[in-house]
Amino acid sequence: MRKKFICGNWKMFAPQWDGEIPSFSADKIVAVAPPFTELSRMAERLKGTGIQLAAQNVYFMDEGAYTGEVSASMLKNLGVSYCIVGHSERRGYFGETNEDCLKKIEKLAEFGIAAILCVGESLETREAGEEYSFVGTQVEAVFEHLSEAAAEKIVVAYEPIWAIGTGKTATAEQAQDMCAHIRATIAACRGADYAENVLIQYGGSVKPANAAELLGQDDIDGALVGGASLKPESFFGIVNY
Ligand code: PGA
Numbered sequence: 001m002r003k004k005f006i007c008g009n010w011k012m013f014a015p016q017w018d019g020e021i022p023s024f025s026a027d028k029i030v031a032v033a034p035p036f037t038e039l040s041r042m043a044e045r046l047k048g049t050g051i052q053l054a055a056q057n058v059y060f061m062d063e064g065a066y067t068g069e070v071s072a073s074m075l076k077n078l079g080v081s082y083c084i085v086g087h088s089e090r091r092g093y094f095g096e097t098n099e100d101c102l103k104k105i106e107k108l109a110e111f112g113i114a115a116i117l118c119v120g121e122s123l124e125t126r127e128a129g130e131e132y133s134f135v136g137t138q139v140e141a142v143f144e145h146l147s148e149a150a151a152e153k154i155v156v157a158y159e160p161i162w163a164i165g166t167g168k169t170a171t172a173e174q175a176q177d178m179c180a181h182i183r184a185t186i187a188a189c190r191g192a193d194y195a196e197n198v199l200i201q202y203g204g205s206v207k208p209a210n211a212a213e214l215l216g217q218d219d220i221d222g223a224l225v226g227g228a229s230l231k232p233e234s235f236f237g238i239v240n241y
Contacts, residue, residue, distance in 0.1 A: 008229025163204025
């Protein structure tokens with residue numbers, strides 16, 4: 001039985017989590033990904049809440065002259081358990097490739113950090129009817145090469161780019177169909193038993209009002225939440241959908 005996993009992604013926004021942090025049932029996994037500069041403060045703040053600390057990015061080298069980058073061991077030292085990899089904003093603005101994603105996921109696994117691999121198509125790709133092959137290729141580029149250690153921990157987030165920050169959510173059917181396709185692609189790479197246990201989140205304008213329908217789909221195991229995670233009221237409206 002797969003657990004539901006809800007992760008907040010604060011992107012480059014100032015945190016607004018100063019009030020009380022609501023509770024949630026222990027059968028769910030809950031995490032938040034603040035900006036790097038807030039990780040240590042949030043690590044303190046989240047103590048005893050059951051909420052896991054996530055990072056938004058990592059570099060795949062151990063250390064060195066890589067100005068502006070942060071390593072997996074640095075994240076580990078701050079208590080990070082999950083790290084978003086290949087978010088469409090990183091792929092789009094910072095040129096992150098599938099190969100970069102794979103290297104990052106493997107480096108994170110060396111330090112026991114689970115990657116949340118983001119995949120998803122643009123509106124143009126969907127309108128051209130190429131969304132399944134596009135997302136399938138993103139999934140294969142990682143799952144065909146993943147080490148056992150990294151495969152044990154990885155989570156996938158299906159985030160159609162046209163639904164991110166736009167208020168335009170994929171319908172539950174569109175999201176379910178793509179998450180099922182992702183699971184089938186993973187099964188083709190590594191076997192059906194393995195694929196059955198991989199957590200697949202949906203992300204893109206998830207809010208309290210649409211969480212129950214999206215999270216009620218067979219192949220949707222959680223949500224990656226941007227805008228609606230900035231305030232605890234709306235984030236926990238999703239967590240406790
Ligand atoms: P959104 O962002 O919830 O604001 O659409 C989702 C994401 O980018 O992870």
